[in-house]
Amino acid sequence: DRDGANVSFDDGATLRVTGPWTPGDQLADMVVDGAPLILKVGKVSGGFRIRTRGADMVVHVRTPRQAELAQLMPVKVAPDTSKLLLCPMPGLVVKMHVEEGEEVQDGQALCTIEAMKMENILRAERKGTVSKVNASEGDSLAVDEVILEFE
Known part of the structure; x- marks a missing residue:
């Protein structure tokens, strides 16, 4: 309405919000239930x-129908990359420091990637065993390309 808005939450609570804010203003000096x-x-x-x-x-600002339909949308779950070493930037594999089946320790060098004329050493974040090596020396990799897999 012209004086403000009633804001509804998923738990059923409703608050009265008033103030002179209009979309596009970067600061909103509002009053919420008198505060x-x-x-x-x-x-x-x-x-x-x-x-x-x-x-x-x-x-998200939605009409009641849009809110109803938004609840039907599936939630996209991010893939589990905890057992993968992903290339953090486009670059060239200069050296692989580990082989398949090798046990690695926290902080151990896994491979060296050259990007923008700088060498970046990728290190293990925790102890583990290399189950598969997907890249070899001389390979050109894209961002998020899998270099190593761990058990």
Whole structure:
């Protein structure tokens, strides 16, 4: 409405928010259920990024029908890359320091990648055993290409 908005949450709570903020303003000097609140607001796809008092939130602005349909969307789960060594940048494999079946220790050099005329040594983050070597010396790799697999 012209004076403000009623904000509803998933748990059923509703708050009354009033203030002179309009989309595009970077600061919002608002009143939430009678208490003053200043928010830093930025635009993101489908809503806003709001920061205040150490909190950083992405708020989606949807019609009731859009919110209903959004709940039906499957959640995309990120793949588990904890047992892989991925190439952090496009580059050339200069040296492989380990072989298949070799046990590695935390901090041990695994391979050396040359990128932008600099050599970067990739090291083990924890103890483990190399189960498969997917790259060899002289290979040109892309970002996130699998170099090694661990058991």
